[in-house]
Amino acid sequence: MSRDLWLLREFGESLKPPAGRPPDDLRRRVLAATTTRPAVRRSRWFQAVRRSWLTAPASAAAAVVALALGVVGLPDSVAPHDPPPRAKVTQVQTATQVLRLAADHVAVTARSPGRPDQYIFTESVVISSAPNPSGWSQTSREPTLIREWRPVGGSGHGLTQERPLASPDAPWQSEPIPTCQAVQDAAHACIWVLGAGKPSKGLPTNASLMYEFLYRSTYDDISVADAASLGADALAFERAARALYLAQTSPAVQVAVFTAMTRIPGVSVRLGARDVTGRRGVALMHRGPISTTELVFDATSYKYLGMNLKTSPTSPNGQVDGAGDSVEGLMARQAIRRVAIVDHIGDLP
C-alpha cells in the first residue's frame, strides 16, 4: 500500500469509536421505524388465529400432541402445557437436543388442525438455482413467493400460486393441487411430492412408522438413480424437511418427524444459520455425497423456519471457486413465512 494511503488508514483507525459497535439505542430506533406493520393487517392476522382456535375443540390439538409424545417417548420431553423452553443458542450442542426442543415447541404451541372442509394455507419464500448440463448452476432465480391452499381433509383439490417476490404487481401463476383420490400411490396416497403438489394426508404420527416412511424404498418423490446417488440417509433427511413443510398444522406428525430424525446418522448442529428471509437460527445439517441439507430452527423458540439445500463440496456437481477449491453451491432455499387454517381457497390469514 502506498505511504499516503497507509497514513490515511492509520488516521482513520484513530477516529473509530472506542466502543467498537453501534449503540443499542440505534438498533432499537431503526427497527422500531422499519418493522412496524400496519394496524389493520395485524388485526386481521390476530382474528384469523383466534378463529382457527375457535373452530375446533381446543383440547383436540393438545390430545394429539400428548398421544404422539406418549407413543414415541421422545427423550426428556416436557409436558404439552409446560412453558416453552428458552435455551440459548450456545447451550445446544447435539442434534438430539435441537430435535427435543423443536418437539417441545410444537407441543406447547399446538393449534387447531382445522375441519375437513377447511384449507391449510402456507406461504413460503423460495430461491432455487437452475440446473444446467454440467450440474447445478450457482445462478439463482429471483426469490419466489409461493402460496398454497391444501384441503385439510384431502377430499378436494387445492391450489398453488406463485409470483416473483420483488414484483407485487406481477400476475400469480396458478396450478391446481390434485385430490388425494387422484393420486395413484396406494401406500402413501397423499404424500406431498416436490413439484407435484399433492396434498398432505396420512403422514405417520408414530415415530417408528415415520422412520420407515423417511427410509421407504418406494421412490415416489425421486428417481431410483437419484436416490442411489443421494444415499439413504441424505434422502431421509430431505424427506423429513418435506414432511415438516406439510405438517405445519399437525403437531403429532411433526413430533414423529423430530423423533425419527434422532435415528438418522450423520446429523450435526450448525449455529448461526440463516433462512432465505434472513432469520437467524440454529440448523441441523446433513452432508451427503451430493448435497448438504440444513433444517433451520429459530434459535430461541426452536420453531421450524425452513430449509437450505446446497451442493456438497465433494459433489461432482459442486461449485469451484477461483482458487480451484470446491465450495458449496445453492440448490434451493425455502422459508416458511405463514401457516394458517382458512375456510376457502384464496382466503388469506
Added chain:
Amino acid sequence: MTMDADAEVLVVSRLDSAAFAALYDSFAAQLYWYAYQRVGEQTAEDVVADTFLAAFQQRASYDPSRAEVRPWLFGILTRKLARHYRTESARYRALARSVPEFVEDGPAEQVAARVSAGAVRAPLAEALRRLSVGDRDVLLLVAWCDFSYVEVAEALDIPLGTVRSRLNRARRKVREALGGIDPMIDQEDGV
C-alpha cells in the same frame, strides 16, 4: 442474475419488514464506524439511522444487478453525510489543532509507525478539510472502507473514470500536504 445472501435478504424485506433486521445487523457497524470517523459520535448516530430508514423506503427500487448491498448502503450514507458538510469540516479543523496521544506499547516497529502516523495527523486532517466533497468521498471510501474502484463507482453512481480521476486528484493533494513533513512520502507515487 447472481445475488449474494445480503441482496436476497434485502429483496425479501420488500415483503417482510422483519427481514430488514438481518440487514441492519450485517451492516450497521461498518456504516456507523465510517460515519463516526467523518462526523463524530452524535451526528453519526443520526446519519446512520437516516440511512437505514431511507434504505427501507427505497428497498423496492434496489436493483441487485446494478450494485451489491454494501455499496448501495454506503451510497445512501454518503448522500446523508453531504448534508453535514459543516460538521465534518469543523471536525477536521478540531483534529488539526489537537495534539495526539501516543500509547507507546508494543513492538518497536508498531510504535514507530504510530508515532509517524500521529505526526502527520494535523496536516492530514487539514488536507481532508480542504478537499472537495466529491474527491473526499472517493478517497475515504478507498482508504477507510477498502472499497474497490468498481464499488466506489456503484456507491456514488459515477463512472469508473471519474473515480480514478477524483482519487488521483485527492491523493495528489494529500501528498502535497504531507510532503514537507513525512520524508517517506514519494511525490511521484502513482495510484
